[in-house]
Structures are given as C-alpha cells and as structure tokens.
Amino acid sequence: MASEFDLIARYFTRAAPNGLLGVGDDCALFPVPPGEQVATSTDLLLEGRHFFPDVDPKALGHKALAVNLSDLAAMGARPIGCVLGLALPHLHEPWLAAFAEGFHALAAAHGCPLIGGDTTRSAHDLAISVTVFGAVPAGQALRRDGAQAGDDIWVSGELGAADVAYRLLDGQYPSDAALLAATRGALEWPEPQVALGLALRGIANAAIDLSDGLLQDLGHILAASRAGACLRFADLPMAPALSGLDAAPLQRALLGGGDVYQLCFTAPASRREALLAAAASAGSRVTRVGEILPQPGMTVVDAHGQPLADLPAGFDHFPAD
Numbered sequence: 001m002a003s004e005f006d007l008i009a010r011y012f013t014r015a016a017p018n019g020l021l022g023v024g025d026d027c028a029l030f031p032v033p034p035g036e037q038v039a040t041s042t043d044l045l046l047e048g049r050h051f052f053p054d055v056d057p058k059a060l061g062h063k064a065l066a067v068n069l070s071d072l073a074a075m076g077a078r079p080i081g082c083v084l085g086l087a088l089p090h091l092h093e094p095w096l097a098a099f100a101e102g103f104h105a106l107a108a109a110h111g112c113p114l115i116g117g118d119t120t121r122s123a124h125d126l127a128i129s130v131t132v133f134g135a136v137p138a139g140q141a142l143r144r145d146g147a148q149a150g151d152d153i154w155v156s157g158e159l160g161a162a163d164v165a166y167r168l169l170d171g172q173y174p175s176d177a178a179l180l181a182a183t184r185g186a187l188e189w190p191e192p193q194v195a196l197g198l199a200l201r202g203i204a205n206a207a208i209d210l211s212d213g214l215l216q217d218l219g220h221i222l223a224a225s226r227a228g229a230c231l232r233f234a235d236l237p238m239a240p241a242l243s244g245l246d247a248a249p250l251q252r253a254l255l256g257g258g259d260v261y262q263l264c265f266t267a268p269a270s271r272r273e274a275l276l277a278a279a280a281s282a283g284s285r286v287t288r289v290g291e292i293l294p295q296p297g298m299t300v301v302d303a304h305g306q307p308l309a310d311l312p313a314g315f316d317h318f319p320a321d
Ligand code: ADP
Pocket: 008, 012, 013, 022, 023, 024, 025, 026, 027, 083, 084, 085, 086, 114, 115, 116, 117, 118, 119
C-alpha cells in the first residue's frame, strides 16, 4: 500500500513555475506584483452533496478546480496557483490518477499550478477542498456591490443544461438518454470564464459567477448594490438541448438552475460596444438579459412585458430590503 507521501509525490507534485515554491515545503510561496491584490477563494465539495459517488473521477478533478477558477473569473482576477485538500475514504490509485489528470489539465490550461495541499484518510465520505489564489490590480476587482441603476444585466454562455442533467441523474426527471447526453457535459465539465472576467475589468460595474442559479446569484448583486432588476425571460440564452422542455422545468432550469459557472454581470448601457468587443476577444458569448433598477426587488417579464408568476423556489429569498 502506497503511503500518503508516495501518493502526494506521484499524483500531486508537479514542478512549480519559476519564482514559486510549490509542493514539498511547509508552505507554498508566490510573489504578488506591486500594486496588485491577492484574490482568494475556497470551495468544499462533498460526496453525495456536490457530486454523485460514481462520477467520472477525471471530471471531478476538473470540476473541483473549475468551480474555484470561476470565483476568480467573477472577480476579474488572474490565477496564480491553488492548493488541494483531500479526505479520502480509501486509496484507490486508478481513481486518484484520473482525478489528478482532470485537475492538472485544467490547472495547466489556466496557468494555475497546484502548489500545496493536505491529504488524509477519512472514515467518512470523500471530501475535496480547493483554494485558489489570483491577482488583480488594486481597486479593479469586479465586486458584487457596484451595480448602478440603468446598467444592463448580462450573462455569458448558455443557461439550464446543468440543472437538467442533475435532475436526470438524480431521478427527478424520467430517464432520457439523449437529453442526458446533450446536457451532462455542462454539469460535469464546466468551463470557468477566466478570460472573460479579465476582459470585463474596467467595463463591468458588478459581477458574480452562476453557481446557485441566476435568480439567487443576481439577488446577491442586488442586495450588495442596494438595487433591483427586471429580467426578460425570452432573452435568456437557453442551452439548445432544452428546447423540448415544458414551461415549468424550463423556467426552473434557466432561472433557478445552479452549477452553471458562467458569469452574470452589469455594465452601463454606454459600454455595450466595448463590452461586446471585450467578450469577443475573450472568446465568450454574452447576452443582454435585463436592466438594473433603482428600487429593490426583482421581476421577470415574458415576451409581452407581463411579470412571470410562480418563479422557481429561492425567489422569495431575494432581498427586497
Ligand atoms: P505538513 O505536515 O506540513 O502538513 P504534509 O506532509 O501534509 O505537510 O504535506 C507535504 C507537502 O505535500 C506539503 O508541501 C503539502 O503542501 C503537499 N501536499 C499534501 N497533500 C497535497 C495535495 N493533495 N495536493 C498538493 N499538495 C499536497
């Protein structure tokens, strides 16, 4: 049986880039360029709660880092490196090898090397904790509290596929192999919008990543910015695979569906052209879906401008105070 140290050496030790001290000492070290702030975020993923026990370990390694990179993206921060905490109920090397492969591939793609962590046996379920570090010029981070009345509300990418895949896998929807095949990638292989986050600096007034669903996450921007919003349902960028869904599951997927890891952000209407150019340069599709209003509260209107009734659960939590 391989020891903890063998496993760390085999699967989690990679040469750190020049100027960084990576795995092997008591702490990792990285420089912070003058005039920049460190942006850091942690996400904890628990078996049974955040992923299915039988999920492809390579996809899990990817997603464990992707959800953290998405937080850097939402702040407009450039990745520096990450650390990984693993509580493992058993040591199954093929599983670890696949997990590490998915993790390191995304780390390499975003210049976010694994520079430390902790590994322990656990008597309980698998738990994965990733912390990312990034850098952003002081004062330029995209925060939740900067939305201004009159701003456009934008979202990147497409919405809803991850929610449908989750409900199919969870048995909430009758099994549908074609629909699962068309949506599963969104749930298991989210692509963090790091380049878009960087491109939005100096253009967007506020940003958040869509981890808990559009209504909930936009609600956080509204609460922090003490503002309200009107969303146009017909303008939401629906994942094409959802075109056959009934109205209720479609609303649930687009407005309430989590695990999206696209960005929702606000920007002055005067910056539309600059914003579209920035998104194009980042290779991201962005869609204008609504407007920030001065008074608190949120409405979602249909194609005729009528407010939608029966919004997905979670809507009541939106801060109207
Ligand atoms: P310590 O006793 O200081 O906690 P460890 O023996 O736990 O050190 O870890 C040895 C080295 O391996 C440290 O540099 C630590 O950051 C790194 N490490 C441990 N587990 C992981 C992991 N899962 N991923 C990356 N690095 C790890």
